[in-house]
Amino acid sequence: MIIATINFSGNVGKSTVANHLLMPRLENAVLIPVESINEHEGDKDEVLRGREFQELMERAMIEENAVIDVGASNVEEFMAQMSDYTSSHNDFDYFVIPTVATRKQIDDTWATIEELSDIGVPRDKIKIVFNKMDRYSTVSDAFGKLLSLNNSDNLCSINESISIADxxxxxxxxxxxxxxxxxxxxxxxxxxxxxxxxxxxxxxxxxxxxxxxxxxxxxxxxxxxxxxxxxx
Known part of the structure; x- marks a missing residue:
């Protein structure tokens, strides 16, 4: 299984979702960071950038499970490369999009969903994670705009139970x-x-x-x- 955590916006918890939600629950999973070298805190030899798409897929497809954590600064290039490599989006089992309840992040989240849909990713492969939820709020209250947009265009599968409390x-x-x-x-x-x-x-x-x-x-x-x- 290949899963990408992705969002045009930063500060939504992509790496937290990759490291603490997905990695411990996928058997023999390998984490592949995709970000600028100076943004990565771990082993720099493990880092790939968005434009190194072929190498990225080679590394991911030989693993039993791979989680590709795409940094915000590399998302645009990653999307462009995935579009250039025709049908390569089919190699991904899921695209996990963490989001938080702030205006810019919600707008960027919808832009990410639209871009994936334009490339050809079906709605059931796009999973939204409502992150950093206030315990006194509900998904429908905090993310009303995002839910409304999706109710209109139906580009992704939304489950309001996929929410992580702050x-x-x-x-x-x-x-x-x-x-x-x-x-x-x-x-x-x-x-x-x-x-x-x-x-x-x-x-x-x-x-x-x-x-x-x-x-x-x-x-x-x-x-x-x-x-x-x-x-x-």
Whole structure:
């Protein structure tokens, strides 16, 4: 299976969706970043740019499962190359488009959907992830414009249950070398360690670690539900 996370807009959580929603739930999955070299935080030898489309597809098609994370600065070129390589969009099983409830991002999300549709991607291959949802809001309230546009043109398959709540865990992950799945799987008895720790500084560190694990367990459960609803 080949899945691309994509959106013309930045700051919608594409990499979060790729790394924490998709990768842990796809067997033997390989992550392929497509972005400018100076934007990538990991191994630069693994990075491809949008114009390196043939190499990208060669790498993806030999894997059991591949998640292609297309950075916003490379989406336009990626789309152009996919259009030039006639029918290459058929090699992708799904295009996952994370979006957030701000005007520009919603407009860019619809532009992404339209572009994929123009290339020939069928509606059932385009999956929308409503990201960073306020717990007191609903998808229909936050994304009314996007839902209205799709009700009119019917370019993608929308399931309002594919929504990820905003959570204080996500910004904290930047300081971690562990994924949400790894944190959620932790079975360390932190309460016992806290009781045994002598220093206040040590206790505070352990309490914070316990908080991260508890947040991760809740988020992991939600992501399991979201992945199920995606029906990949």
């Amino acid at each position: 959570n204080e865990l996500y910004p904290k992950l930047k300081d971690q070398n562990r994924s949400i799945s790894e944190l959620a799987a932790c079975d360390t008895d932190y309460r016992e360690l806290i009781n045994e720790e002598q220093s206040k500084e040590g206790k505070v560190k352990l309490v914070r670690e316990l908080g991260l694990v508890r947040l991760a367990k809740g988020v992991e459960s939600q992501l399991d539900t979201v992945f199920f609803e995606m029906s990949l």
